[in-house]
Amino acid sequence: MSTSELQAANRRTLRRLAFLVVGMFGFVFALVPLYDVFCDITGLNGKTSGKPAVAAEVQPVLSRTVMVEFVASVNESMPWDFKPSVTRMEVHPGQMYRTSFYARNRTEETMVGQAIPSVTPGQAARHFKKTECFCFTEQQFGAREGRDMPLLFMVDPDLPEDIEVLTLAYTFFDKQKNLN
Amino acid sequence: MSTATTHDAHHEEHPGGLLRWVFTTNHKDIGTLYLLFSLLMFMVGGAMAMIIRAELFQPGLQFVEPQFFNSMTTMHALIMIFGAVMPGFVGLANWLVPMMIGAPDMALPRMNNWSFWILPFAFAMLLSTLFMEGGAPASGWTMYPPLVLQTGDAFPFLIFSVHLMGISSIMGAINIVVTIVNMRAPGMNLMKMPLFVWTWLITAYLLIAVMPVLAGSVTMLLTDRFFETSFFNAAGGGDPVMFQHIFWFFGHPEVYIMILPAFGIVSQIIPTFARKPLFGYSSMVYATASIAFLSFIVWAHHMFTVGMPLTGELFFMYATMLIAVPTGVKVFNWVSTMWKGSMTFETPMLFAIGFVVLFTIGGFSGLMLAITPVDFQYHDTYFVVAHFHYVLVTGAVFSIMAAAYYWMPKWTGNMYDERLGKLHFWLSTIFVNVLFFPQHFLGLAGMPRRIPDYAVQFTEFNQISSIGGFAFGLTQLLFVYIVYKTIKGGEKATDQVWEGAHGLEWTLSSPPPYHSFTTAPEVK
Numbered sequence: 013m014s015t016s017e018l019q020a021a022n023r024r025t026l027r028r029l030a031f032l033v034v035g036m037f038g039f040v041f042a043l044v045p046l047y048d049v050f051c052d053i054t055g056l057n058g059k060t061s062g063k064p065a066v067a068a069e070v071q072p073v074l075s076r077t078v079m080v081e082f083v084a085s086v087n088e089s090m091p092w093d094f095k096p097s098v099t100r101m102e103v104h105p106g107q108m109y110r111t112s113f114y115a116r117n118r119t120e121e122t123m124v125g126q127a128i129p130s131v132t133p134g135q136a137a138r139h140f141k142k143t144e145c146f147c148f149t150e151q152q153f154g155a156r157e158g159r160d161m162p163l164l165f166m167v168d169p170d171l172p173e174d175i176e177v178l179t180l181a182y183t184f185f186d187k188q189k190n191l192n
Numbered sequence: 193m194s195t196a197t198t199h200d201a202h203h204e205e206h207p208g209g210l211l212r213w214v215f216t217t218n219h220k221d222i223g224t225l226y227l228l229f230s231l232l233m234f235m236v237g238g239a240m241a242m243i244i245r246a247e248l249f250q251p252g253l254q255f256v257e258p259q260f261f262n263s264m265t266t267m268h269a270l271i272m273i274f275g276a277v278m279p280g281f282v283g284l285a286n287w288l289v290p291m292m293i294g295a296p297d298m299a300l301p302r303m304n305n306w307s308f309w310i311l312p313f314a315f316a317m318l319l320s321t322l323f324m325e326g327g328a329p330a331s332g333w334t335m336y337p338p339l340v341l342q343t344g345d346a347f348p349f350l351i352f353s354v355h356l357m358g359i360s361s362i363m364g365a366i367n368i369v370v371t372i373v374n375m376r377a378p379g380m381n382l383m384k385m386p387l388f389v390w391t392w393l394i395t396a397y398l399l400i401a402v403m404p405v406l407a408g409s410v411t412m413l414l415t416d417r418f419f420e421t422s423f424f425n426a427a428g429g430g431d432p433v434m435f436q437h438i439f440w441f442f443g444h445p446e447v448y449i450m451i452l453p454a455f456g457i458v459s460q461i462i463p464t465f466a467r468k469p470l471f472g473y474s475s476m477v478y479a480t481a482s483i484a485f486l487s488f489i490v491w492a493h494h495m496f497t498v499g500m501p502l503t504g505e506l507f508f509m510y511a512t513m514l515i516a517v518p519t520g521v522k523v524f525n526w527v528s529t530m531w532k533g534s535m536t537f538e539t540p541m542l543f544a545i546g547f548v549v550l551f552t553i554g555g556f557s558g559l560m561l562a563i564t565p566v567d568f569q570y571h572d573t574y575f576v577v578a579h580f581h582y583v584l585v586t587g588a589v590f591s592i593m594a595a596a597y598y599w600m601p602k603w604t605g606n607m608y609d610e611r612l613g614k615l616h617f618w619l620s621t622i623f624v625n626v627l628f629f630p631q632h633f634l635g636l637a638g639m640p641r642r643i644p645d646y647a648v649q650f651t652e653f654n655q656i657s658s659i660g661g662f663a664f665g666l667t668q669l670l671f672v673y674i675v676y677k678t679i680k681g682g683e684k685a686t687d688q689v690w691e692g693a694h695g696l697e698w699t700l701s702s703p704p705p706y707h708s709f710t711t712a713p714e715v716k
Contacts, residue, residue: 022299025369025370025373026300030366032401033366033400036401036404037404037407037408039404040408040409043441047434058499183426
């Protein structure tokens, strides 16, 4: 191979490899929406729907009982109290239930929080339907204000048979701190 | 070959003194720089390990603050992975690939210079974080959010130094691929390449494929912290678990980036001292390629405990165990090469045999960790620490030591002190086991990693481990002395150096001319 041929060959290989590098860098960012789609389809990461479910007429399955546990926490050192009014409920799939969470702003300033739900095990997330939830919108709390916030939910009868207990966890995020 | 011919025109006209090293585009000079840098970082990272072992000598807090302790584990890992092991292998590739394939130099010499000289800046930046407000990064080298986002002023320095290390590795890898693909001597087809060249070719492809993934994921951390994106922030609809998926999609191939060149080195050394050709050459090539392929589909075995459906855990468990097949092929091939060979046990061979035995122990503990149900028990314990130190210290580091002893006479023209070399091997091998073997027991008993304090029942094994650690650390000073002594002088080496050595690099003089093969050799 002559000198110029080798140089051309080197350039060609370099270009191809550089293309691969750029492609892989782009691929990482493509993974972000792909991950969301994948989790949406499979319900793997325990994210529930951010929109109210339409209250469909479903026949309650009275023969089956599922334990629903409620967990509430605040992110980092957010100065709020946050707890469920009941920590667990026995529910029948297909039946609508009502419960509430209590939150209180301990500071002297008005604060805005956003509650983010997560369901464990992840596969149950798709089958946990909320028709009314304080997590659908931001919650503004005045100085030292505390209030009960309602949650209306139903466990879908399609919930896989092997799931007997599911946990609904809410984390309150300080809106100013986490998202401007 | 213009780059090479330009060099011929300026033959030996390189500037003297320090500037020679700054401006050099010669593959041997750059290889030397890489290797010395790697040795320096090995000592810096090793000093941090000494602090860790000193703190863990007794339960309770003795010497350092917990935050600083966590900085030490984080920095130790980053420095050893990106500063010691990877540059060590790239240095070997720079020195050896052109000589092994019959080329005058690397294909892209200027880029070669750049890819090395980025590194000192990257590590100066990383080490400077030790003196910053909020301390050095302490979230573990895996940089999981949201914890890593709580790093103080050091955070952007951490991200940018990882970027620089990535750029350096990518440029080094591209150079190696271009050299191997285009600059082999006439007659050297792919299946005649020495195994070290083969393993590096595959490693370089892995680097090109996954270093941009690491760069992308740390860029997302950066924008999450400073530009209000929510890639990993649940408040904005992100998911912190996604970071773990992306990170380990990089991280698992990265693990093989640190071991495949070691396989290549051992495959060069064992045939030399067994005086037999390598058993199953082509199966070695295919095994290396299979390991590289499998490395892309096993990442979630690092995160079995995040909550995955059963099918996912089973898939990653079986895929991971499948890696034992090609790896087993390699180990059996090395043993078969030694079978009925006329073996002698010079220092490189000792390190190579030590590698085969001890790396296999690390492989077995890896298989144990691959079993999903028991991984729930082992996860984040000292069992994991013992596992990856067996594959990285007695695996990657031992192979680099073996390579240094094996090729140092070629590089310097001087034989190293065989008596001291053997002493270095035996002290290292004994103490590395004293250091890491008890950590298996600690892990099985439930001692968590990355914690400066522990329950009193773990004291004895920790003390044994620490004593092994101090002794292993001190032994490496002997290695530094041996290298220094060999560079300074010693018995002159012949061109072939070792009686059983075969390959193009042994046809050159010791030390080799500044430009390896100005006329390409003929390979039959």
